[in-house]
Amino acid sequence: MKRFTAGTNEEGVRLSRFVQNVTVNLPNSLLYKSFRNKRIKVNGKKADADYRIHAGDVLELYINDEFFSAAPAPKAPARRQPPVQVVYEDENLAVLYKPAHLLCHSDRTGDANLVDAFTAYLTQKGEYIAGQEHTFAPALCNRLDRGTEGLVVAAKNYAALRDMNEIIRTDLVRKEYLTITFGKPPKGRHTAWLRHNESNNKVQVRADAAEGFKEIITEVTPEKVIGPFTLCRIGLVTGRTHQIRAHLAFLGAPVLGDIKYGNRKWNEKAGLKTQALCAVQLTFGQIPEESLLHYLSGKQIRLEQPQILTTFNDLAKLGPR
Structure with missing residues (x-):
């Protein structure tokens, strides 16, 4: 017993x-x-x-x-984890900045990852003691592709994880991104249909509904143009795998630096080693009063001076098309 x-x-x-x-x-x-x-x-x-x-x-x-x-001992975070960059924090959760190339979760490569770095951060602060927990470990509530930088929400306790997952599931948080595209996409709220091929981890986008395809809705606002490049603000209405990258490519303006859906010639000319895509803002809607996280209602969390703005200004050196 x-x-x-x-x-x-x-x-x-x-x-x-x-x-x-x-x-x-x-x-x-x-x-x-x-x-x-x-x-x-x-x-x-x-x-x-x-x-x-x-x-x-x-x-x-x-x-x-x-x-x-045979129960395994609590997993200790890898020794060499990058320092956590905290954008917002309270007693229940933290909003972290994930640099490009950093994994959100561990994988077979054994590379550093954000969830282990966050666990180490809480352990150092004395807010998490693995040996005293039966079922919970610090967790991320959303994820970004390895090559995407920006804001990730992390939960410090089970109740926060449960309620934040419900907030995300019921679309009570709006996510906004900045991206640099090759070409200028049309402004507006765009609808298309997407299918994910797990064998090669790529997606296909088409204009109309078809079996196996899921609806995607992406809001696009071009903000500034330098030569063939456009700085765009993106609002995600749906959140599918590779949605922003694949949808913009479908609209004729692929994300710069994107090796899967982008323009190889201009990727090489720009010298970018990953896609120019950054999650820059979270805006919370009216969260039910019974939620532990009700206090986030109406709150906006923004990444100030993201690196992508510097990258965009540096593109002026490449000259005209």
């Missing part, structure tokens, strides 16, 4: 999910059999799988030790 005392980061977590998180290779059939046979208790009483945990609950799991013994 294993006994756990729920902490604040288990508040509101479904009991079945908690059990799955603290065990290893426990079959679903055995999980639900344990509930039926009263082998999972909360505060000494039988509990259902859908029970929502409260901080301070004592959870007793009468499950064979073999499903606990």
Whole structure:
């Protein structure tokens, strides 16, 4: 038998999910059999799988030790993580600046990544102690492609992660980007249809609906032109894989530096090693009062003086088309 005392980061977590998180290779059939046979208790009483945990609950799991013994130790962040650049922070979350080329999450390369850097940051501040957590680790609420720079929201606790995910799911936060395009795209709110090919991680865009394609809506505002290049402000209404890059290419003005959908000749001439795309602003709508993050209603978080503005001004040196 294993006994756990729920902490604040288990508040509101479904009991079945908690059990799955603290065990290893426990079959679903055995999980639900344990509930039926009263082998999972909360505060000494039988509990259902859908029970929502409260901080301070004592959870007793009468499950064979073999499903606990192989549990991995909490993962420590890689030693060499870049310093976290915090744009906004409160007791529940932080908005971080992700440079181009930095991964959001770890992958098979083992390269530095933002979520491990954020975990190290909170650990150093004493706001996160891995050994004291049963189910939660600091997490990112949104992600950017490796080559894209800009704002990423990170949660410090489970309730903030849950509520921010709901805010994003219900379109209560508007995301704006700056990008540099080769050519000038038409101003306006553009609708198209996109399909993601997972085999090569590229997308196809077409003008009308078709099977397997999802609707995309992108707002485009050209702000300044230097020769063949345009600085554009982009508003995402939908948020699909590679949406901005692929949609702008479809409109005839690909993102400069984009090796998948861009203009190779001008990418090389500009000398850019990644796409000129930056998430510069988050604007929150009216968040329900019952949300932990209600206080963000109407708040705007902006990245001041992003590097992309310097990049755009430097393009004047390339001369006319």
